[in-house]
Amino acid sequence: MASLKDALLKVGLKETQKPAAANQREKIAKKKVTEEVIHQEQRNFCEACEQIRPDVELYKHRNPTTEAEWICVRCADQLQIADTFRKTAQSDTSIKRMFRREYGATLSPDQIKSPPQGNKPRGPVNGNR
């Protein structure tokens, strides 16, 4: 005895098209990649000396002499902002593990709280830039 499905097919109704669903899944994947790329954006402009530097990081400090927050190592040392105020380890110098403060102790990358997206630099970066 013919099932309901067979009966419907006989009348001309077709099953849902699977290729269309596959295409939709691809679109979602593409969007995800774009978002990740945006999170990887690097800041290298020092707001204190207004220069492009390879060792700029975000400092949430309470130093009244400057309103700059994205600061290079040289300026942070000059402004005597302790490394404990540093919130990022995103600069090229940090990624290469060459980040070093003259003023006070330098935090290890593990001590820096990374953004919630979990975009942690993993070892040396191979030629993306």
Ligand SMILES: [Zn+2]
């Ligand atoms: Zn600077």
